[in-house]
Amino acid sequence: MDAIMVEGLSKQYGKVVALRDLNLTVAEGVVFGLLGPNGAGKSTLIKALVGALTPSSGKARVLGLDPLRDQRDLRRRIGYMPQEPALYSDLSARENIAFFARAHDLPNLEGCVDDVLTLTDLGDRADDPVRTFSGGMQRRVSLACALAHRPRVLFLDEPTAAVDPVLRARFWRTFREMATTGVTLFISTHLMDEALLCDQVAVVRAGETVITGPPKEILDLGKTRLTFHRGAAVERQTIGGHPEDLAAALHARGLAAEVTAIEIERDTLEAVIFGLIAPQEQENHG
């Protein structure tokens, strides 16, 4: 069974179309990245999947459950970390985590709270008010709130936005570790380089899916620029992004003794994704 299934999902706010006939599936235990620029509909899709809004049309299932009809059953199985910290600043990290976890009627609430405090490395500041925390620490508390009840599917809305590189790396290490335990992670981000850390990605633009697949396959859609140095002479060639394209180009040219150096410049994933998004962007503005 797929952890997440979305079929023809649309959401319209008056004349504004936030999601347009969106389709995707996410297998269990994978880290799925939802990529797209700000305003692409990422948060709207996550809200539809956690049952926080009613879609205009289409179907969504999480662990086989309807996010609206099976709200109660589903909410025990999912965790949600919103884009904003969504914490009570007067309360401590422990009080915040315990408050949101209490909704799940956990048999060992205190133990679960201690576990996530350790996992997010907040043990030392657990009893300090959240208002005294840095932005990064607040993100960690927010993540801990989403994890305390040990959800099977975790929805993270831009968890690494405005987070320093060290904490970002630590977050991704935690996400990858969780995926090894069978948890499905559905992560939205506008940071294209984070796509490489996912097992599967979907690129969305203006509420529509532009492409879905493993990041490596998307990377292969890019171009590779070769620069051959033959003594003082320089020759340039642009080929496809597949490794086979490189082999073919080298075979065609042969590696003659006068070739003194070859520079290979591959499109980054960000460039490939931007290339996919840009034509649509021009279409929308044209």
Add this chain to the structure above:
Amino acid sequence: MIHTLGVARRVLTQLVHDRRLLALSVAAPLVIIYLLKLFLDTMPPGFDVARYAVPIAAFLVHFLAFLLCAIVLVQERTEGTLARMLINGYRRPEILGGYLLGYLGLATLQAIAALTEVLVLFKLSYSAGILIALFIVVWLLAIASVMLGIFISTFARNAAQVFPFIPLVILPSVFLSGLLVDVTRLPHWAQVLGHLLPLFYANQVIQVLIGPNGSLDARSGDVAVLVAYSLVLLLVASRTLAEAE
């Protein structure tokens, strides 16, 4: 019920942590009542101070409970904690019940402080039965205020937008509830409007309670309206406590 108590506990913990807010919430009615005392001291001898002082104490609790609840609920919406509560599995009636219990705790503290100051400053004395009845009326009014605050918060996108509702909701209460003038002397439409305000019924009951041979039974109809008012607002508030779309 456990979830309702959990929300109430969280609201009270926040209030306890925010000592400045707690202190100001209790001190503000006390200062205003003292200023009222200075004002009423200028009235000619024989002026019935109790007629104004006791309902004004109830009004202050009503006003502060409404204002605090409306602002805090708007904050819950704008900061995303309300959506997070709902997505985590707290249900709307549990959230409303928790807010009600939490702010009723604060309203009780305010009511005790304000009514005690009124009794001491204006040298008023009532039987234990009348005092209990007065507390019940103030409590009922506070419940309506909390629900009104939650309802009004639906129409505000940020805390600043709550403020225009203060003159719209609170000042008509002062003018049309019989607190300052006899409502029968108002135009008919204004009387009808007055009957839509919870303070009207609270004032009616309070005036009877502090009068000679006062008893709650005499105005049981008004008490019932106050209860019904709270229940209707509870229903409306639970419907308007929409999830973040």
